[in-house]
Amino acid sequence: MTKRTRTLWGSLAAAAMISLVPMSGAMADGYWQCVPFARLMSGIQIFGDARTWWSQAVGKYDTGFVPRAGAVLCFKPTGRMNLGHVAFVSQVLTDRVIQVTHANWSIIDGGRGQIEKDVTVVDVSPAGDWSQVKVWYDPIRDLGTTVYPTHGFIYQNNQAVTIAAATSKLALAQNAAVTLAKSAANQVAASVRASSPLDMINQAADSTDRIAALISQSQSSGQAQDADKPQAPR
Numbered sequence: 001m002t003k004r005t006r007t008l009w010g011s012l013a014a015a016a017m018i019s020l021v022p023m024s025g026a027m028a029d030g031y032w033q034c035v036p037f038a039r040l041m042s043g044i045q046i047f048g049d050a051r052t053w054w055s056q057a058v059g060k061y062d063t064g065f066v067p068r069a070g071a072v073l074c075f076k077p078t079g080r081m082n083l084g085h086v087a088f089v090s091q092v093l094t095d096r097v098i099q100v101t102h103a104n105w106s107i108i109d110g111g112r113g114q115i116e117k118d119v120t121v122v123d124v125s126p127a128g129d130w131s132q133v134k135v136w137y138d139p140i141r142d143l144g145t146t147v148y149p150t151h152g153f154i155y156q157n158n159q160a161v162t163i164a165a166a167t168s169k170l171a172l173a174q175n176a177a178v179t180l181a182k183s184a185a186n187q188v189a190a191s192v193r194a195s196s197p198l199d200m201i202n203q204a205a206d207s208t209d210r211i212a213a214l215i216s217q218s219q220s221s222g223q224a225q226d227a228d229k230p231q232a233p234r
Contacts, residue, residue, distance in 0.1 A: 031113030051084030106138035
């Protein structure tokens, strides 16, 4: 698969998974940790602190030092970040520049625990092996001055197939919801035109409930694929 194709699938997967994340109730008090978010986005089933992900990946997932869309970049723990950090790779721009979608990095509006989409990360390692990176920091609207050591990338098993399936299911669910809602709305208009005022009110209420049920059913079919992904704190 070419780099362009991998990047496209990664971008589509990021958009698909973000749209499926239930943004209320999925995080404690509106606060996302990096681990549950990276696990949700990538499908990589590793638990525990981010600093343990690299060792836990051995024997379970492929690892390496070449960025791929859909992989997880694993940061080593440092003095200021002693639990480490993990970030979902949403796009590969060049061999040494990627974008990640991750949680609990920048302080935004005075608080942490927030999701940042398509954040620039640059490889600054002397050997070009992604062992050292700089990361965009929102408060200064630029790459931070700190150089972060990383282990490398953890790759999702059957990554391309999984991304394609997730994107396809999301598109089908969204198209079905729109089609069913339009059909129900047309039926409402046709029945209302031929009814008495009282019947019009009753039919409009019934049809509104039907539209809501159809949309809810369609959304549930898309969200079901994430139901088994736990969201424990980092």
